[in-house]
Amino acid sequence: MxxxxxxxxxxxxxxxxxxxxxxxxxxxxxxxxxxxxxxxxxxxxxxxxxxxxxxxxxxxxxxxxxxxxxxxxxxSPMSQRDFDEVYTCRIELEGLVAKQAAESADIEKKAEFKNLLSELKQAQARNDARQFFIVDVRGSFLTYTLAGNKTLTRLLGGLEKQALRYRYHAYEQDPKIIQLSLDDTARIYDAITAGDGESAKAMTENLIREIWQSMRAGIRDAFGEG
Amino acid sequence: MxxxxxxxxxxxxxxxxxxxxxxxxxxxxxxxxxxxxxxxxxxxxxxxxxxxxxxxxxxxxxxxxxxxxxxxxxxSPMSQRDFDEVYTCRIELEGLVAKQAAESADIEKKAEFKNLLSELKQAQARNDARQFFIVDVRGSFLTYTLAGNKTLTRLLGGLEKQALRYRYHAYEQDPKIIQLSLDDTARIYDAITAGDGESAKAMTENLIREIWQSMRAGIRDAFGEG
DNA sequence: CGACACCATACTGTATACAATATACAGGTC
DNA sequence: GACCTGTATATTGTATACAGTATGGTGTCG
Missing domain, CATH: 1.10.10.10 (Winged helix-like DNA-binding domain superfamily/Winged helix DNA-binding domain)
Structure with a gap:
């Protein structure tokens, strides 16, 4: 996109x-x-x-x-409330899509995660936040493609963008948040590539929940509770 | 709507x-x-x-x-594949919304479920499928309102309609499918009104999964695997 | 001084006119 | 006869003109 x-x-x-x-x-x-x-x-x-x-x-x-x-x-106004809404939905749907992506047998597409990960590391090394997030979104869409669930992709498309707004804001406040994102993302990619749907799902849910909690206070301070 | x-x-x-x-x-x-x-x-x-x-x-x-x-x-074409997509998403999101609705303290709105249930029974007694589904949709939106999660409501709005297409088709094939829907719906309403979020969620997930499984073969016969 | 009505303005909402493109079919060429 | 090319037509895509409504300011009246 x-x-x-x-x-x-x-x-x-x-x-x-x-x-x-x-x-x-x-x-x-x-x-x-x-x-x-x-x-x-x-x-x-x-x-x-x-x-x-x-x-x-x-x-x-x-x-x-x-x-x-x-x-x-x-x-759209940003607020902690909206942020909570987006992330509670993301936990469910990203978990589901990770599970379905892991269950895919498309080895070639899965191999793409390796390239994306190195691109992410490069972007991080260069402190290029914009590029980092762009590659990150490509990773999400790769996951959606692997899952092969058009309905789920349609729903997530509208969540991912909202989430990215908050993530980019958090980055502006404190650039080292990218580090967290990178580690999380790498772990998610690994889980999907490994092909174990249930654990990919559980890991994804936990990781998104972690990010959610770590960002929550900052979001409230910046945008209010809503 | x-x-x-x-x-x-x-x-x-x-x-x-x-x-x-x-x-x-x-x-x-x-x-x-x-x-x-x-x-x-x-x-x-x-x-x-x-x-x-x-x-x-x-x-x-x-x-x-x-x-x-x-x-x-x-x-949009209908198919078992699309049906599966819609229902896998619904399981997650309807579960979440049921949990959040149950956690609401809005007693008056929760009382509305009683009226809706009797309307559903009337519609069923009159064999008025159209009315049945219309009231059923109102029930869904009441749940969404109770949950008070706009993002979730936005996502579910786009799923509910797709789901209803399949449910109405199933009804046309075999009108007694309404019976199943009514029982399920009543149990979901009860769980939400009772206010126990976790069990409301689990019940909703199980019930949607049941409907999904019960309809699946008929959908494939009617529309193909996709 | 406050409140209400009125009007000007800016913008959204709708209709219509025009442009661009996809499809089907006819005709020609090999 | 198969394939390509050109053209007619139908339909989408875009621009513009017009209508309707919300908002803010001004003026008048109490």
Whole structure:
């Protein structure tokens, strides 16, 4: 999703717009509660309001913006409450997808995890947070692909992005949070590659729960309880 | 969602259109794989293509229609595979929502379950399947409201509808499947009202799993493995 | 000074017009 | 006859014009 969008803009403008806005929101260039007027977005990207409206519907679907009928659209507010919601859902669904991914027999795809892991380490070494998160998302999508459950992928797509907003914020506050993410991610990848569904699930659930707990106080301090 | 839409059509046309199309799809008047052209829908409901496009985006979000860029939109195909996907996700998420609903202290809302249950029994006695499912959906949304987890509600909204398609189909094949649904539903309501989150969760998971298994063969016979 | 009504403005919501693209079919070429 | 190419048509995708509504300010009245 993120990435790989140059020169694609000629087709599927709404999807591409949505991806670009997504990035703006995840990486905090569009801030929580900031208003988005259709005309502003249209002017900024040099298109008309029609594709903008559809792009905003897509963002709404993924919980990145909130619409109030006939009033407008705002970047979704962040709060500890929202964070809790996203993470309680993630625990269940990421656990399930890890289990189903582990049960896949697609050895070649599983081998990809090794490359991703080294890319993650490189990004971390270079202190390139943006790249780190982009690769991390690719890892998530690899997991989703392995699981081969389209419905689950659809649901997780809309959670992953919200989660990433919080994770990127946490990184900005304290860059060494990446270390935690990297260790966790490596362990998850290993569990999936090993092919033991039940333990992959349990590990994933535990790891996400850990991250959740470690980030929780900081989120409250930054955004309030909600 | 279903229901309560007469005279609201003046505002929020896309949402209302989506609800009506939703019903058409769930109750099988729009069949699996049937093509939907924007102009056809627009003409049928006496509106222009703009709100139709947005309504179709909403249906896409909930997995009820599939879009292929620049080719068109089709009612999502049903299959045992898709059914399995929806139900594996439902087990996790409905379990979670039941737990969180049980933990709510909103006694008045919980009391509503009693009324819903008697409505369900009436609908069953009258053999009014459509009404049965409509009330059942209201029960689900009451549970979601009690849980007070907007993110979870957003995710479940898109699963519930897909699930209902399969459940309505099963009903058409064999009307006494409603009996199973009623018993299950009553037990779930009781568990939530009792306020024991963990057991509400476990019960819900088991009950959904039971329904899943009982319907699975029939779904394969009707729609193929996928 | 406060409250209410009115109007201007800005924006969302809808309709329509236009552009671009996919599909089917006809005709030509090998 | 098989395959390719070009063109007609249907449908999606985008731009623009118009309608309706929420908001903020101004003025008037109590």
């Amino acid at each position: 993120i990435l790989a969008r140059i020169q694609k803009l000629s087709v599927a403008i709404p999807e591409n717009l949505a991806e670009m806005l997504e990035e703006e929101i995840i990486f905090g260039r569009l801030k929580s509660r900031e208003r988005l007027t259709e005309e502003m977005v249209a002017a900024r990207y040099g298109v008309s309001r029609s594709p903008v409206r559809e792009a905003l519907r897509l963002l709404e679907r993924d919980g990145l913006v909130m619409r109030e009928a006939r009033r407008g659209i705002w970047v | 279903i229901l309560a839409r007469i005279q609201k059509l003046s505002v929020a046309i896309p949402e209302n259109l989506a609800e009506m199309l939703e019903e058409e799809i769930i109750f099988g008047r729009l069949k699996s794989r049937e093509r939907l052209t924007e102009e056809m829908v627009a003409a049928r409901y006496g509106v222009s293509r703009s709100p139709v496009r947005e309504a179709l985006r909403l249906l896409e979000r909930d997995g009820l229609v599939m879009r292929e860029a620049r080719r068109g939109i089709w009612v």
